[in-house]
Amino acid sequence: MAEAFLYDAVRTPRGRGKSDGALYDQQPVRLLTSVLKALRERNALDTSLVDDVVMGCVAPVGEQGADIARTAVLTAGYDPQVAGVQLNRFCSSGLEAVNTAAARVMAGQEDLLIAGGVESMSRVPMGSDGGALFTNPEIISRHRIVPQGISADLIATKWGYSREQLDRFAADSHRKAAIAWQEGRFGRSVIPALDEIGQVLLDRDEGIRTDTTEASLARLNPAFEAIGQAGLDALALLNYPALPAIRHVHHAGNSSQITDGAAGILIGSKAIGEKLGLKPRARIRGYAVCGSEPTIMLTGPVPATRKALSRNGMSVADIDLFEINEAFAAIPLLFMEELGIDPAKVNVNGGAIALGHPLGATGAILLMTLLDELERTGKGTGLASLCIGGGMGIATIIERL
Secondary structure, eight states: OOOOEEEEEEEOOOEESSTTSTTTTSOHHHHHHHHHHHHHHHTTOOGGGOOEEEEEOSOOSGGGTTTHHHHHHHHTTOOTTOEEEEEOBTBTHHHHHHHHHHHHHHTTSOSEEEEEEEEETTTSOTTTTOOHHHHOHHHHHHHTOOOHHHHHHHHHHHHTOOHHHHHHHHHHHHHHHHHHHHTTTTTTTBOOEEOTTSOEEESSOSOOOTTOOHHHHHTSOOSSHHHIIIIIHHHHHTSOTTOSOOOOOOOGGGBOOBEEEEEEEEEEOHHHHHHHTOOOOEEEEEEEEEEOOTTTOTTTHHHHHHHHHHHTTOOGGGOSEEEEOOSBTHHHHHHHHHHTOOGGGBOBTBOHHHHOBOTTTHHHHHHHHHHHHHHHHTOOEEEEEEEETTTEEEEEEEEEO
């Protein structure tokens, strides 16, 4: 089997996913176009050699519809023979795009691809695509589907995570992210977002709040208590009758931020790298996806990580750094507890609580953050993982070269 290498990785800054966010006036295709242009320019890329552009997008409707990957290929001025495809595995779509591209290289069927994702949550609100999983009463009732915030609070209740623990983790995410930006740790990957006349709209992640503390977070009200008491707690507890009630401990400050952004990673074979004079930065060691119980929904990173490690003859001890998406603070806490991971190895530059979660792009962003940090510290292996709506998990292992 051929090997798949990561040659370059770029992303936009993450803008607040609201009408007053810095990227609100930028259509999502423009964000994605900027990423494709940067990859071409940074690598003097002959785009006619790119086999496909694979992009995740969780709400592929409206401005994000009509195969936004192919649209961005055209607007970026790539050779018209370059194909493009959009895919959706909910919050893991950006990492799924990377794994899909890597698999095609490993299979020997294609040589050079760009994979990543895009989401403009300010312009195309989360849930705009609808879907039977979240709107069909029979499916919701039969499978006891609840909003992810209820699932996160269910995890905190079942595993005994306190509000104080979650807020402490969240405050630490902001602290680490602020240090990472101060020290320029994201400098290799982040390109500024420009307006139509070339002026900088945003050149750093917009969501970091340097004044965030446990005390300030303690003043926020639980975000999911009202909808839980309206009947969704009772629905979830049908699957967890041993729990007397769900404690509502997540809020806006210890959950991921709604965000705009785009990302792309250049992935190819050894032969194409040699042909183009590209130096590989890392190789994909392996990856895995799995399903998990759909009511509690967000526990999938643990079995997905175990599956990826097992298939590659590795253990947790073989991984130097981890990136686990901070969809809600309970998720990385569960990940570390269940797998016995040293917290010092996890999300060392902060995560989605501080930096944001542009749904379709986040998985690719996690992987490039991981790669940048492996290079900065001289460490060898890293693993990125995300929980996924509907009860799934994903994990990808890379090795720095």
